[in-house]
Amino acid sequence: MAPRAVRVGSARFRMDDLLQTTINGIASGSIYALGAIGLSLVYAILKLVNFAHGDFMTLGGYVAFAVNVSLGMPLVVAIAAAVVAVAVLGLVTEELIWRPMRKRGAGLMQMLLLSIGLAFVLRNLILLTWTGESRKLNVDDTASYGIGIGRVSLLQILVIGIAAAALVGVGLLLTRTYVGKSMRALSDSFDLAEVSGIDTKRVVTYTWILGGGLAGLAGVLAAVFTTLTPNMGWTLLLGIFAAIILGGIGNPFGALVGGLALGLVQEWSTNFVEPTYKEAIGFAVLILALLFRPNGLLGHATRTG
Amino acid sequence: MTKRRRLMALLSVAVAIGAGAAACGGDDDKSSSSGKVGELKVGVLVPLTGDLAPFGGPNAKAAQLGADAVNEAAKKAGVDINVKLVTEDTKTDPQGSQEAATKLVESDKVNVIAGPMASSETIPTAENVTVDAGVPLISPSATAPDVTNIEDDGLVFRTAPSDALQGKVLAQVLGDKIGKDATVNIGGRNDAYGNALLEQFTQAWEAGGGKVGVKVTYNPEASSLDSEANKLAGGNPAAWVVVDFPESWQKMGPALLRTGKWDPAKTWTVDGLRSPDLPKKSGVKVTEGMNGTVPTSLDAPAGKAFDALWKEKVKTDRQTYDAQEFDAVVLYSLAAVKAGSNNGADIAKALTDVSAPGGTKYTFEQLPEALKAVAAGEDIDYEGASGPIDFDANGDPASASYGTWQYKGGKLVDSTAVFPVKGAG
Secondary structure, eight states: OHHHHHHHHHHHOOHHHHHHHHHHHHHHHHHHHHHHHHHHHHHHHHOOOOTTHHHHHHHHHHHHHIIIIISOOOHHHHHHHHHHHHHHHHHHHIIIIIHHHHHTTOOHHHHHHHHHHHHHHHHHHHHHHHOSOOBOOSSOTTOEEEETTEEEEHHHHHHHHHHHHHHHHHHHHHHHSHHHHHHHHHHHOHHHHHHTTOOHHHHHHHHHHHHHHHHHHHHHHHHHHSOBOTTHHHHHHHHHHHHHHHHOTTOHHHHHHHHHHHHHHHHHHTTTSOGGGHHHHHHHHHHHHHHHOTTOTTOOOOOOO | OHHHHHHHHHHHHHHHHHHHHHHHHHHHHHGGGGTOOEEEEEEEEEOSSSTTHHHHHHHHHHHHHHHHHHHHHHHHHTOOEEEEEEEEEOTTOHHHHHHHHHIIIIISOOSEEEOOOSHHHHHHHIIIIIHHHTOOEEESSOOOGGGGGOOOTTOEEESSOOHHHHHHHHHHHHHHHHOTTOEEEEEEESSHHHHHHHHHHHHHHHHTTOEEEEEEEEOTTOSOOHHHHHHHHOSOOSEEEEEOOHHHHHHHHHHHHHTTSOOGGGEEEOGGGOOTTHHHHHOHHHHTTOEEEEEOOTTSTTHHHHHHHHHHHTOSOOOTTHHHHHHHHHHHHHHHHHHTSOOHHHHHHHHHHHHSSSSEEEOGGGHHHHHHHHHTTOOEEEOOSSOOOOBOTTSSBSEEEEEEEEEETTEEEEEEEEEEEEOOO
């Protein structure tokens, strides 16, 4: 592999290709980042590794499809519907599954396995309702505009714009509001937060609204960006987990950085090696990064002993 | 101890019953001279979901047409064969296909299997499931040259020709259009089908003096293909050659168009993207003017008759490889009658015999006569709805004809020109 890659690289590497793959990388990185922040929040606060997060996203995509295509409403309404629907799904699963399980003292592993089961149930319900045919939202997926020596598509503008707005919103929420600060307190130590008088039940509710809503939004954007199939979220989930680990587990800002870094590395790699390897390159970089920063890009060194 | 003895007694009774049943089965099988088959269970592996989903439904219907034709003809001819189909979804996935095949073989106990469609499904399904189980497999559409080389104990066949031929035809047709020494960019899905076709095309194209500018193989599962598209579109080639399936083309096609450098009317592709509903699904702009090759049944002995049958019974648009699936079911039935058995291994041995030259020629229109002749022990040569078929020693059709097609005004238009090629395998 290596010698051939270098040859291809030196022969074909050009400035406009670098710019183009940067735009592409930010776009696909935005989707990883949005998905990763929701998943990371839920993990940090509830200690739940939610394998159903990808299928939460898929459901968001299909709700948007139902509103945008089946009912013919504008994309904005579809996004709102998807965000609300998946946030509600998060709350319902909290009431029916996660809280009762926590009460019975279920550990990380039991919850993780439960979430995998939930993922299969959701995916097959989606398959039953909407069949396996691939779908698209009602967005012009052929439009693109030249900017200087690069080109940006309408899809990329939509994805990057909406994701950026949502990420700034989440950032402000976490750093400036009481609820956001409470969430971060819970993620540092659930018990300490509880004894210092924070209404943890309320914060858990907000966590699901935020985590679920972000999953719904990420799902719509993924459906806009690629094609909508029942496997869409599941295939994205691996990259999302990688983004979380790369950025530093449990740190929402790390998830943002990790998502963008993963997207950029994958797309940049297409300048040097066969594009079919881009996912593998992304994970190779993940391993390398962890060798040098075992706690992720934004992770703090942990005390041992 | 008593408990254990009772268990042993129970077990021996069970074994005795089993042996009795097996003996009965043996008796049934022995009446071979009169061409008695009884029930022939055909497992149908089709991609109802996944990247080949547009092909799955029509192919399942083609298999049903074949079964109906045989059952009707058998009644007319007084031959004892009753074809029953069990259909399973492969999800256009190697793993899904193997799971479906395992279910068909172990739980449904099918005698033979028609399908799966994709080469990437067919190779592992044959190697890991059907060959070991002694169940013959006929794929209607696995065109990758590697299918020829499966170690199959004579159990793997296909009614579609190897892409060793299609790559040559594509190079020939494209050379006539844009000149044999032109530079083309080529791209395709990174799987058995895509890689093999691109390789076969490249060999034929470069042998004719042409050049390949950029080659891009991509992961059809990737969530975005913008960088891949940008690479493939670049360099101002005289034409593009792409190999893909309909569902993944809904990602790649628009991505290519978004580069602003790609022109569908200068793009050539193959059988995998020939699907009547593709312009509607991926957007007319993404397919308009695209050209392709496909194994054709236009000059097939029973091509026109099959077209008429399809329009009368199924009523939807024809789909690529429907006739090949139909032929697979009919060939199994003829071979079963020839073997006088529904045993998979016996059927596989008779398949070449009923399809290859030598003996009286019959098409599906003379199916009652064909069944009668086979049952009487005569040598026949089935002339298919998809082509003459004539299985060679590798289980591949010995010759094939290709046609060309184009998306025009959002519709799939087949050209009437036919390119026959000899010497497959």
